[in-house]
Amino acid sequence: MSDNTSPPSTSNKLVAEALGTFLLVFGGVGTALFAANFPADAADNPLGVGFVGVALAFGLTVVAGAYAWGPISGGHFNPAITLGLAASGRFEWRNATGYIVAQILGGALATTFIVLIGLFGPEGWLQNAQDSGFASNGYGTGSFGSPGGFGLGAAIVAEVLLTAFFVLVILGVTSSSRGTAALAPLAIGLTLTLIHLISIPIDNTSVNPARSIATAIYGGPDALLQLWVFIVFPIVGGLLAGVLHRALFEPKGALPPAKAEARVK
Template sequence: MQQKIAAEFLGTFWLTFGGCGSAILSAAFPGMGIGFAGVALAFGLSVLTMSYAVGSISGAHFNPAITVGLWVGGRMPGLDVLPYIIAQVAGATVAAAILALIASGRPGFELGEFAANGYGALSPGQYSLLAALVVETVGTFFLVFIVMRVTTPGAAPGFAPIAVGLTLTLIHLVSIPVTNTSVNPARSTGTALFAGTDYLMQLWLFWLAPLAGGIVGAWVARGVRVTAK
């Protein structure tokens, strides 16, 4: 369990540092910023690389919604759920703290730039609460559904990290303008701690929607049966 906790801590740290770091430091860099597409790819690459690095140890969840979904789907024991989630939140928080330290060296830095979640006035496109709920729920549904299906017995071995990384990239390409994309309560919590009161007050949605979407995604994935020809 100690090795699993360490793997989840490091994996969620890398996801937050790589994904949020690209958004905070590189997305709008004058003249050569990576933009939304670059940020989306950074999140996908962070999951892909760390999944290959530590997936054999912990299963490479890096996300409370995936952990809860896999538990609901019968893929992990209930006693492991809370330690995994604590490690994930801790990893995201430490990564956000380091990013805050780096970004604070830039003139004009504002804590609100750390937000990985938001609706209404805090949404990049000023989308509504309903829009945020729908996009976060649907995005996490498909994330957990795909995780379950590509790791099921009989799936192509060795390709699961690629499928999951590309799934996360696609989710970000769709939903960054709506919520800055969460689909991960740990990442949202870590960054919200440094983004200010307004973001902390909206944090409930970025736990509720991903967990709900992940649970339903796991149920559907578990119900899918592949019949051999």
């Protein structure tokens, strides 16, 4: 029996990437801003979800997005993942620009909706969120920067290392010969949760330039000045992971999936 289902179009894939990144940023950043320290004036923060809740929110959004839109676009939702997959041979370089633009737009739309909600929130809520950096990534001490006071060097090492391991896990669990497709989103989401548990105190956890851009837009001049770190070094980590995976785990001479499928046809 033949399968007449046509493959997703390019526009379908780009919309899926935008939706998935929107969910990731709205869910994770929204939890950080609305729920992490709720209520803000409570002596012992009895209701806020804290770092653990924020970490879980980012992980859960990836799981949900991967199950919902992964079958359409591959479920990258992150420029560092897109470029890492391209470096590994799993994704065509020519499609990377469209994916990255869709991811950035999806993330920016998510923080714009958070701002819209804040406009109708308690008096001063939105201004306080923006004055504190709007959950942006940062390094150094002061009113804006690393939650734990870690410097630039710590942020660079953390972003390269954790993004690389994140992409390596993604490449491993989505391998057609070694991975279990039905469980891959769970492994990816749990890995992202672990990454946040490790690095929220270091630099508020990026490992995703689209997430960093989305919050820096509303985080003020300090967030924008430090944004380059959270664009450059997650991408470096993703590219390193793609090259390492291809060198260590892929058979020599293996064709990327897209080219292999084209040859079969």
